[in-house]
Amino acid sequence: MSALNNKLWRTIIKTKGQFIAVVAVVAMGIAVYIGMTTAYQNLNTSKEKFYRDRNFADYYFHVVKAPQQVTKQIATIPGVAGVTGRIQKDVALINDFNQRATARLTSYTLPVKYEINSLQLLTGRFFAAEGVAAQPGEQTRTGDIEVLVDPQYAEGNRLDYGDTVSIVAEGRVVPLTVVGTATGPEFIYLMKDAGTLLPDPTTFGIIMLSRERAQEILNLKGQINQVLVTLVPGADAKRVADQVEEVLEPYGNLAGYPRKQQLSNAMLEAELDGLRASSRYMPAIFLGIAAAIQFVILSRMVRAQRLQIGIMKALGYRSRQVILHYTGYAVLVALCGAILGTLLGLVLSSFMSQAYALYFNLPASIGAVNTQAIIYGFVLSIGISSLAGLTACRSVVKINPAESMHPELPKGGAKTMVEGWSWLWRRLDTAWKMSIRSAARNRGRFGITLVGIVFAVGMLVVSLFTLDAVDYMINKHFYQNQRYDYLVRFTAPVKESELLNIERIEGVQKAEPLLEVPVRINYNGKSEDDAVTGLNPGTSLKKLADPRERPLEVPGEGLLISQRTANKLGAGVGDMVEVETLLGIGPSRLSTIKIVGISNQLVGGGCFVSLQQANVLLQERQLVSGVMLKVAPALSAGLEAELEEMTAVSSVLSRQKELDNFNKNLEASIYSISILVLFALLLGFAIVYNSSVISFAERQRELASLRVLGFSIQEVSGILLKENLLQSVLGVVLGLPFGYLMVKGYIGALSTDLYSLPVIIYPTTYVYAALGSFFFIIVAHLFAVRGIKQLQLVEVLKNKD
Amino acid sequence: MDVLMKLDRVTKTYHMGEVTVNALRETSLDVFQGEILVILGPSGSGKSTLLNIMGGMDLPTTGEMFFLGENLSRAGDKRLTGYRRNEIGFVFQFYNLIPDLTGRENVDLAADLVDEPLKVQEVLAEVGLAERMEHFPSQMSGGEQQRVSIARAAVKNPRLLLCDEPTGALDYQTGKLILALLVKINRERGSTVVIVTHNTPIGDMAHRVVRMRDGTIVEIRENAAPLPPERIEW
Incomplete structure (x- = not known):
């Protein structure tokens, strides 16, 4: 077999361009x-491990406040x-830059390991349960409240x-001493709420x-407000x-939700789902197309080397040996591709892991090498290539040694369908006619190349689409829907008249x-x-739209329900729904309200009513929980400073800062988009290159005779280009709408509640x-x-053997 | 007679790996306007190399080649392409038609190249293919394919028609018909025809016969009375 191996090796050297392209x-x-x-x-394993180690809760219950002993009663419920x-x-x-930020105070009972959603200490040490005395060499002072902060916040600040750090609680500024950083299973993806765009x-x-x-700071001695x-x-x-909620009923149930609705978990799962979907269909596209290209290369090779195959058989080689010889080409492609791909894949995975480490607080390292994936990669690659190779070489069996020595019958030109459209056919020049007939004659290769181009073009659309979606969202969210420069929220609802303090800044x-009320909607x-x-109806700093993006006005009466909630409830315009308020202050109120419209917000969702109606829901009058501000740009710094001074202000959302944060995050995705674009271009290149190389090789003689006839190099190249363009233009024309379908499929796989x-x-x-x-074409x-420049006119036109 | 082409001490040396082949050694030859010239010789005698140089498909290693007084022996690809395009018609042993074009379209392809081509239909009729011109090469016999090939060469109305073993792949009868066609074109259009062959009897139809061996011309003989192809026997 060593002579055959040498032959294989030389074949690869001779077709190295194609070999490299398929390997790529x-x-x-x-x-x-x-x-x-x-x-x-990696992401999934460290998530699972983290959830298990830190006892991640299955269910969350929020109440206004309840005595801490209530947990003992809940513990007796069967199933808990x-x-x-x-x-x-x-x-x-209040942070160092004197900017308003939000801190989510979360309490733990030491030692934390018995807690549900317990903590993992990352740096420093655990906080003391009580105020502690200073140790020599330590900065802690008696009476200090020791806290841990999440690592990203620590780094960001x-x-x-x-x-x-100082917080404002119950109207007082309370200094807290940071003794370390820690994270928990519910803080893996840290976003304030579903209405936030990005962490x-x-x-x-x-x-x-x-x-x-925590009880001390918040005046909640002996009380809790969450049960996990x-x-x-x-x-x-x-x-x-249901049973837990029954126990908690007297203490003001605000919300109860399972793990899968927990924001951090939901975001993480959504990312995992997207990743899993992409990890399946993306490789399928590449490997499928690689298999198709190999099929084309080998089919053509077997045809071109018919005489050699006949000689091998005449010498006594069995068909099986010859088939294995040619399939060896595909196996080598697969091996080289798998080795190169593994190296590239490891780089890619470390790149992705780094990106994930940036967004997800997962303490367990996410840099493991997935040996199983590598083995599967090799098996997949070699399996698919061998299959393509074996299929392409089937015809070897049919080659008869004696017949193979005769010249092959001339390839048959034939009329094509296009010729039926005589008005078009008459307008085509001879080169186009050649291209169309050649395409029709090589239907299989034409089809495979076409499909390949369609996928490459589709992938380009998908990669670039991300930028459109983001741009659209920015435009829609920051410039059209959200017209305010600042959104100020108060620690508790205040009377509308108190807004004067802010208005006069x-x-x-x-x-x-505005008045924001968390609710439960029953239908x-x-x-x-x-x-x-x-x-307020006629409000100008916030614009609403329906699912078909037509503008909506705030109604005087009735509810604009969010599309998501409407879908979940199966409720529509005209239906009456029951709205139950879940505000942490005061008892919950029930009222019935008619749906007058469906609102679709890109981010956060949410239902809308008139300010007056919101007050009615709470059985209050003239309460507001926040205010939207339009500010002269030059004076915004002064305004921010004044707002910092107000202890009743819980958060200040600056459009500019949100936008900056968004753009900063966008930079990271530019890399992945560039990689995708590069891959799509390479894919397209490989496909077109292969089909052109084969077409060129098969037609050298034809092209040389054209050169002898007096065609210039450019003219001959032009003929090949026309043939190429025929499939390419068709590929692009079909690829663009196909890209749209791919985007739809991709979004369908990603779409979450959030x-x-x-x-x-x-x-x-x-x-x-x-x-x-x-460009790639x-x-x-x-x-x-x-x-084409080296086309040896004399050589090519010599006798056919 | 006016000289159409002058070859002056032309040599051609090929380097094939470590072997040097002297395909042509200091060969000189004048080709006259309107003549039929047959170049005879066994394989390896250099006749095809000579034809390739005459046709602008190859350049001499040393020596000069003039076409109507213009020295083409150092011409670039662009000039040579133009030369082949406007002055030369080529007929190959294996026809080399474009398989995806019908007979007529193959001729169209050549006609499109020059400013004043002959009428495609007329040329095809002249070679006796008026009926079969819409067929593809794969649907034609060898003789029909060679007729298309001649029509393709002739439609450009070239000054010089170069034929490389034009009957080599054809049977006896068909071969004679093809030769007759070449004589007809020479007579009616005035094209100079150069035929390269190892088939000695074909020399009888020529005005002059050039005999080659080992890369040089060993004899140039004038035929006082060329025979019509129909009367040649081989």
Whole structure:
């Protein structure tokens, strides 16, 4: 077999351009597979481990306040494995840059390991349960309240051991001493609420402290406001939850939700779902196309080497040996591709893991090498390639040694369908006719190349679409829907008249009040938690739209329900729903209200009513919980400073800062988009290059005779280009709408309750995708036909053997 | 007679790996306007190399080649392409038609190259293919394919028609018909025809016969009375 091996080796050297191109496609497929699968495994494993180690809760219950002993009663409910009662409350935080941020105070009972959602210490030490005496060499002072902060907040605000942060709680400024950083299973993806676009560690963080100190700070001695429950395996979650809510009923149930609705978990799961989906379909595209290209290469090779195969058989080689010889080419492609792809995949996975480490607080390292994925990668690559190889070489069996020595019958030109359209056919020049007939004659290759181009173009659209979606969201969210410069929220609702204090701050051009009320909406036996925002009809700083993006006005009467909630409840315009308020102050109120419209917000969702109606829901008058401000840009710094001084202000949302944060996060995705674009271009290049190389090789003689006839190099190249363009233009034309379908499928796989990317593709994206496609088409063409200058007229036209 | 082409001490040396092949050694030859010239010789005698140089497909290693007084022996690809395009018609042993074009379209392809081509239909009729011109090469016999090939060469109305073993792949009868066609074109259009062959009897139809061996011309013989192809036997 060594002579055959030499032959194989020389064949590869001779077709090295094609060999490298297919290896590249296989390598990209394997790289994407290993990169994404490894990232998925790592992320998932460290999530699972973290959840298990830190006793992640199965169910969450929020109440106004309840005595801490209530947990003992809940623990007796059948199906409950563990109960933790704690305090969690958002408070305003004053940081070093004198900017208003939100801190989520979360309480723990030491030692934390018995707690549900317990903590993992990252740096420093645990807080003391009580005020502690100073140790020699330590900065702690008697009476200090020691806290841990989440690592991203610590980094974003440059906090170190012994630093002090101040919060505003119950109207008082309380200094806290940072003794370390820690994280918990519910803080993996840190966003304030579903209405936030992205995590921003400078404006939102977690502060962890002992339960006693939290109760002290918040005037909740002996009380808790959250109950976390773990369930015994196999317990009926819904039934247990109902029983827990019954126990908590007297203390003002605000919310009860299972693990899968916990924000951090939901975001993490959404990411994992997307990753899993991509890790399946992306490699499938690459490996499928690589297999198709190999099929084309080998089929053509077997045809071109018919005589050699006949000689081998005449010498006594069995068909099986010859088939294995040619399939060896595919196996070598697979091996090289898998090795290269593995290396690339490891780089990719470490790149992805780094990106995930940036967004997800997972203490367990996420840099493991996924050996299983690598093995699967090799098996997949070699399996698919061998299959393509074996299929392509089937015809070897039919080659008869004696017949193979005769020249093959001339390839038959034939009339094509297009010729039926004589008005078109008559207008075509001879070169176009050649191209169309050649395409029709090589239907299989034409089809495979076409499909490949369609996928490459589709991938380009998908990659570029991300930018459109983001741009659209920014535009829609920051410039069209959200017209205010600042959104100020108060620690508790205040009378509307008190807004005067803010309105008179220098620089405020317009101030419009709002009242946000967390609610549970009941309809037809189903219920959903949502938030209702009361706005004045005619409000100008916030614009609403319906699902078809037509503008909506705030109604005087009735509810604009969020599309998500409407879908979940199965309620529509005209239906009456029951709204139950879940505000932490005062008892919950029930009222019935008619749906007058459906609102669709890109971010956060939410229902809307008039400000007056929101007050009616609470059975209050003229309350507001926040205010939207339009401010003269030059005076915004002064305004921010004044707002900092107001202890009743819980948070200040600056549009500019949100936008900056958004753009900063966008930079990270530019990398992944660039990689995708690069992969799509390479894929397209490999496909077109291969088909052009084969077409060129098969037609050398034909092309040489054209040169002898007096065609210039450019004219001959032009003929090949026309043939190339025929499939390419068709590929692009089909690829653009296919890209749209791919985007839809991709979004469908990603869509979560929390956010939905709009399927928005700007016309310019199609233009860019088309330009990108023609770029790879032309480059591949030029690469493939660069041998045209060396076309040996004399040699080629010599006798046919 | 006016000289159409002048070859002056032309040599051609090929380097094939470590072997140097002297395909042509200091060969000189004048080709006259309107004549039929047959170049005879066994394989390896250099006749095809000579034809390739005459046709602008190859350049001499040393020596000069003039076409109507213009020295083409150092011409670039662009000039040579133009030369092949406007002055030369080539007929190959294996026809080399474009398989995806019908007979007529193959001729169209050549006609499109020059400013004043002959009428495609007329040329095809002249070669006797009026009926079969819409067929593809794969649907034609060898003789028909060679007729298309001649029509393709002739439609450009070239000054010089170069034929490389034009009957080599054809049977006896068909071969004679093809030769007759070449004589007809020479007579009616005035094209100079150069035929390269190892088939000695074909020399009888020429005005002059050049005999080659080992890369040089060993004899140039004038035929006082060329025979019509129909009367040649081989």
